[in-house]
Amino acid sequence: MIYAIASGKGGTGKTTLAASLITLWDGPVTAVDLDVEEPNLHLFLNPQELSSQKAFVEVPEVDEAKCTLCRACSELCQFKAISVMGDLLLTFPEMCHGCGGCFAVCPEDALFPSKRELGEVISGKVGDIDFIMGCLRIGEAMSPPLMTQVKKILNQNTGGDVIIDAPPGVSCPAISAVIDSDCIVLVTEPTPFGFHDFKLAWEAFAPLGKPMGAVINRAGIGDDSVQLFCRKNGIPIWAEIPYDRAIAEAYSRGEVVVQTVKSLRETFARLQQRMKDAANAANQETGRAMSTEVHHA
Amino acid sequence: MHEIVIISGKGGAGKTSIAGAFAQLAENAILCDLDVDAPDLHLLLAPKNLLQTEFRSGNEAIIDLNRCDRCGLCASVCKFDAIELTQRGFQVAPIRCEGCKVCVELCPADAIDFPERHCGSWYISTTRFGTMVHAQLFPGQENSGRLVTLLKQKAREIAEHDGYELMLCDGAPGIGCPVISSMAGTDLAVVVTEPTPSGRHDLERVAKLCDQFKTKVVVIINKCDLNSDQAAQIEEFCKANGYPVICHFPHDHAVTKAMVKGQVITEYDSGPASQLLEAAWKNMLNILHAN
Numbered sequence: 001m002i003y004a005i006a007s008g009k010g011g012t013g014k015t016t017l018a019a020s021l022i023t024l025w026d027g028p029v030t031a032v033d034l035d036v037e038e039p040n041l042h043l044f045l046n047p048q049e050l051s052s053q054k055a056f057v058e059v060p061e062v063d064e065a066k067c068t069l070c071r072a073c074s075e076l077c078q079f080k081a082i083s084v085m086g087d088l089l090l091t092f093p094e095m096c097h098g099c100g101g102c103f104a105v106c107p108e109d110a111l112f113p114s115k116r117e118l119g120e121v122i123s124g125k126v127g128d129i130d131f132i133m134g135c136l137r138i139g140e141a142m143s144p145p146l147m148t149q150v151k152k153i154l155n156q157n158t159g160g161d162v163i164i165d166a167p168p169g170v171s172c173p174a175i176s177a178v179i180d181s182d183c184i185v186l187v188t189e190p191t192p193f194g195f196h197d198f199k200l201a202w203e204a205f206a207p208l209g210k211p212m213g214a215v216i217n218r219a220g221i222g223d224d225s226v227q228l229f230c231r232k233n234g235i236p237i238w239a240e241i242p243y244d245r246a247i248a249e250a251y252s253r254g255e256v257v258v259q260t261v262k263s264l265r266e267t268f269a270r271l272q273q274r275m276k277d278a279a280n281a282a283n284q285e286t287g288r289a290m291s292t293e294v295h296h297a
Numbered sequence: 298m299h300e301i302v303i304i305s306g307k308g309g310a311g312k313t314s315i316a317g318a319f320a321q322l323a324e325n326a327i328l329c330d331l332d333v334d335a336p337d338l339h340l341l342l343a344p345k346n347l348l349q350t351e352f353r354s355g356n357e358a359i360i361d362l363n364r365c366d367r368c369g370l371c372a373s374v375c376k377f378d379a380i381e382l383t384q385r386g387f388q389v390a391p392i393r394c395e396g397c398k399v400c401v402e403l404c405p406a407d408a409i410d411f412p413e414r415h416c417g418s419w420y421i422s423t424t425r426f427g428t429m430v431h432a433q434l435f436p437g438q439e440n441s442g443r444l445v446t447l448l449k450q451k452a453r454e455i456a457e458h459d460g461y462e463l464m465l466c467d468g469a470p471g472i473g474c475p476v477i478s479s480m481a482g483t484d485l486a487v488v489v490t491e492p493t494p495s496g497r498h499d500l501e502r503v504a505k506l507c508d509q510f511k512t513k514v515v516v517i518i519n520k521c522d523l524n525s526d527q528a529a530q531i532e533e534f535c536k537a538n539g540y541p542v543i544c545h546f547p548h549d550h551a552v553t554k555a556m557v558k559g560q561v562i563t564e565y566d567s568g569p570a571s572q573l574l575e576a577a578w579k580n581m582l583n584i585l586h587a588n
Contacts, residue, residue, distance in 0.1 A: 008335045010308005010470040015495065037471035038306050038502060043494040078355065078398050099376050099397030138505045141442060141474040168308040168470050169334040175392055175437045192556050193313060193337040200335055204436030208392075221553050248548075252524035254494040 001279045002162040004181035006205070008197025010168035012187045013217035013241070016251055018165040019044040020258035021275075022129060024268050028160030029129055034150060034177040035167040036119060036134035036143045044256055047124030047131035055134070055149045056115035057098035057142075062089045066110035073102035073111065098145060118146040121153060130157060143167070144176040151180060170197075170204035178205060183279040184212045185238065185271075191222035198226055202235065211278035213238035215271065236278075239271040298456050299585055300449075300464040302331065302479050305489040306499030308470035311519040312489050314552050315574070316467035317341035317561035320426040322578040326463035328424065329452045330431040331479045333417065333444045338467045341561050344422030344429045352417045352432065352447070354440040355396040362386045364408035371400035371409065392437050416440050419448060421455070428455060441469070445478035453482075472506050480510040485585050488540070491520045492527035500531065504540060514540040515581055521545040541584060544577035546570070 005018045018041055022031045033041040060073070060082060067089050074083045081095035082102055093116045103111050119136040134150040136143050154162060166177035178184050184205055188198040198214070205212060214230050219240040230237050241247070241264065250260035258264050303316045316338055320328050330338040358379075360371070365386055372380040372387060379393035380400065389400075389409075401409045416439070419432035430452045432444055452464050466483075469475040480486070486507045490500040500516065507514045516535050521528050528545070535542050555565035563571045 009337070010310075010335075012309060037473045037476075038308075038495075038499040040307070040495040040498060043498060076398060076402055078396055097395055097397060099395060099399050100374070101397055101399035101402065104374065104399060104403060136473065138472060138502055139477075139509050141477045143471075143473045170436045171334040171434055171441050172437065172439045173471075173473065174334075179392065191553055192340050192559070196337060196340055197335045200436060221550070223557055248520075248523055252491075252493040252527055 001183065001276070001283070002164065002181040003183050003185060003275055003279065004164040004166050004178040005185045005187060006166040006174060006178050006201060007168055007187040008170050008201035009188065009194050012189045012194060014168070014187050015040045015044065015165055016257055017185070017187055017215060017217070018163055019256045020264070020268050021272060022126070022163050023256045024258055024265070025161065025163070025272065030154065030157055030160060030162045031126060031129055031131045032150065032154060032162055032164045033133035034147050034164050036136045036146050036150070037167060037173070039133045039135055041165045042131070042133055043254055045126045045131060047126050050122055050124040052120045052122045055118045055121050055146050057096065057118055057145050058100065058113045059093040059096040059098065059116050060091055060102045060111040061114040062091060063110045063112060064089070066108045068108055068110070070107065072105045072107060076101045076105050094141070097142070118142070118149070121150050123153070143173045147173065147176050170200045175204065179208065181210060182283065183275055184210050185215055185275060186212060187215045187217055188226055189218045189222065190216055190224065190226045192225070194222070195225045195229065199229065202233070211282045213274060213278060215239045215241065217241045218243040236274070238274040239267050241267060298462055298464060299484045300466070300482055301485045301487060301585065302466040302468045302483045303487045303489060304468035304476060304479070304503055305470060306472060306503035307490070307495050310489045310491050310496060311552070313337045313341070313467055314556065314562060315487070315489055315517060316465065318563045318574045319465055319578055321561050321563050322575060323426070323463055323465055325461055326427060326465045327452050327456045327461040328427060328429040329448055329464060329466040330429070331445050331448060331466045331475065332469040333432040333434045333441050333448070333475060334469060336431055336433060339431055341556065341559060342424040342426060342429060343559060344420070344424045344431065346420045346422045348421040350419055351415055352419050352434070352444055353413050354416050354443050355414045356398065356411045357391055357394045357396055357414045358389045358398070358400050359410045359412065360387050360389055361408050361410060364406055366406045366408070368405060371404055374399055374403055396439070417444065419444065419451070421451065428459070430455065442474040442478035445475045446481065449479070449482065472503050476503070476506070480507065480512055483510070483512050485513045485515065485581070487515055487517060487581060489517045489519055490531060492518060492524040492531060494527070497527060497531050497534070501534065504538065513584070515543045515584055516540050517544040517546060517577060518542060519546045520548040522547040543580040543584070544573055546573055
């Protein structure tokens, strides 16, 4: 099963939660950091035996001798990555989304593939746990293509569960991180900002039809709007982690909080069970739906 | 006019709380929330919308099943795995569609429509601290960079027309598309960090991005009393790279309490928290004008 730890608002505790869950997890698990713009999970898990692989997106380059300036490519390109200026066809690799359309429509075979570096995919080991992260090249604007490449490596990993540390927000990078998961954990804090972004995240992820539960971090600060909203909308609250200076301090020292603040162990064990139960229940339901379909057919 | 953007790399470092306080302290500024994905500044400033406009950007592919011959070419050319064969036929998953038009162009049956995408809304509003330009992207949408660019452009037009001297922007977390778009034309980046391994790591990355754009950086260390070793390391990093630290802001429950009341820190609290932010604001203006 793939579990995504997500949130609308940043800084609510996704990485803290992911690191603790991974450390305590019963059974084989792979730790994945898909917050490729600002990956942080490695700072807490300290993976060893690191190996890094550069990731690229394929962009076009022009063979001027073959190009007839017919503009088939520039008229197709939706991202202003290729255009005719005077008697030259110019490419703007940093604008390219790598859709391959220009190669497909060029009647003269005048474009050849070049590449733009997206960043790195880094793998390693935390004890016997596999660790994978993406790290976006500074200056690169597009994170989803790098996330796709991290996920490709992930697909080669068979067996065991996967825990994904997702990026904040609710736009394309966040969706891209949770879309292939079996279960989403939404981490929030009970403040007006936390609540507002929690609602956005719930609206964004609910249409994906995956089991979803909330974790309220720093419970006790702010107000109770998150709890009330969850109750009203039937969102299960899988854990409440009280505000505690000791947790914040452990985090600030780069520690996995569940190892320092032992009283949290029970909360995390319960959270793990709830995540597994929700994912399994949804899985069985899909299985049942499929067997009914087959039966009808 | 000068343009300032408040960013952090790491989310939840305190950008919006500081942006809110600065909005009150600024005398002649247009306010802008460039976190179009998960905006929060409006929760402190309670803007009254004067103008709401739909944001349309890019297009999306939609297969007309009546015209589709089920040849499957679209699914094989799509680099984004957005086209699936369902029981009803080939369908585009809107959430995965990049809007590249390749399937539309190559479909032999001409069966794929390509309507414009309605991605969100943007607003011009009044607040108790002046005019504010902000937006809300629909969940899961792309083109946040284009929306950021549009907001900055609108804010510049208003600033020019109404004689604002400063544009104060609350930015997005991360270092990707919306942050890069918010750097264009920016004179000064205020980077908010916290003394934790994540705060430091993310500060280093976002500051490097600012360097690439040749944008001047000043740093605010929020929750500075959480870990003095980490704070010292951040301090050292800033010194080595010539980023002035304009404020050491201790952890203060007043920040959350102000937020719950819908106030900015400098309204809620007249104690040391507000004094620190006032000093930071003056400090920042001096650095901005020393350029």
